[in-house]
Amino acid sequence: QVQLVESGGGLVQTGGSLTLSCKLSGSTFSNYAMGWFRQGPGTEREFVASITRFSGSRFYADSVKGRFTISRDNNKNTMTLQMNSLKPEDTDLYYCAADLYSYQRMDVTSVDHWGKGTLVTVSP
Numbered sequence: 001q002v003q004l005v006e007s008g009g010g011l012v013q014t015g016g017s018l019t020l021s022c023k024l025s026g027s028t029f030s031n032y033a034m035g036w037f038r039q040g041p042g043t044e045r046e047f048v049a050s051i052t053r054f055s056g057s058r059f060y061a062d063s064v065k066g067r068f069t070i071s072r073d074n075n076k077n078t079m080t081l082q083m084n085s086l087k088p089e090d091t092d093l094y095y096c097a098a099d100l101y102s103y104q105r106m107d108v109t110s111v112d113h114w115g116k117g118t119l120v121t122v123s124p
Contacts, residue, residue, distance in 0.1 A: 009118030022096030033102040038092035
């Protein structure tokens with residue numbers, strides 16, 4: 001059974017940084033494209049960033065380009081999202097996602113497994 005566990009969320013001031021991590025267990029990590037989505041109260045879950053199986057391609061939402069960096073370590077079954085220059089509008093629940101064998105930008109409908117989410121709060 002595939003399990004995704006996020007960590008690293010928290011409270012930070014505007015302009016600050018946070019690093020989110022996601023660890024996959026129960027399957028072969030390198031079989032999955034990995035990504036992050038976020039969702040606020042009453043809003044749809046939206047794409048943030050994704051990375052293909054062997055880090056050949058990275059994709060970012062326009063709203064985070066130049067500020068967020070996604071990476072992965074297939075030896076540690078872990079993906080990270082480095083978030084810099086955080087803004088109050090980045091406040092959301094961030095979800096780790098895994099998409100089996102995908103080489104494309106992830107979207108909500110392509111995700112095979114979800115984590116439970118980690119909360120990021122950016123204060124003004």
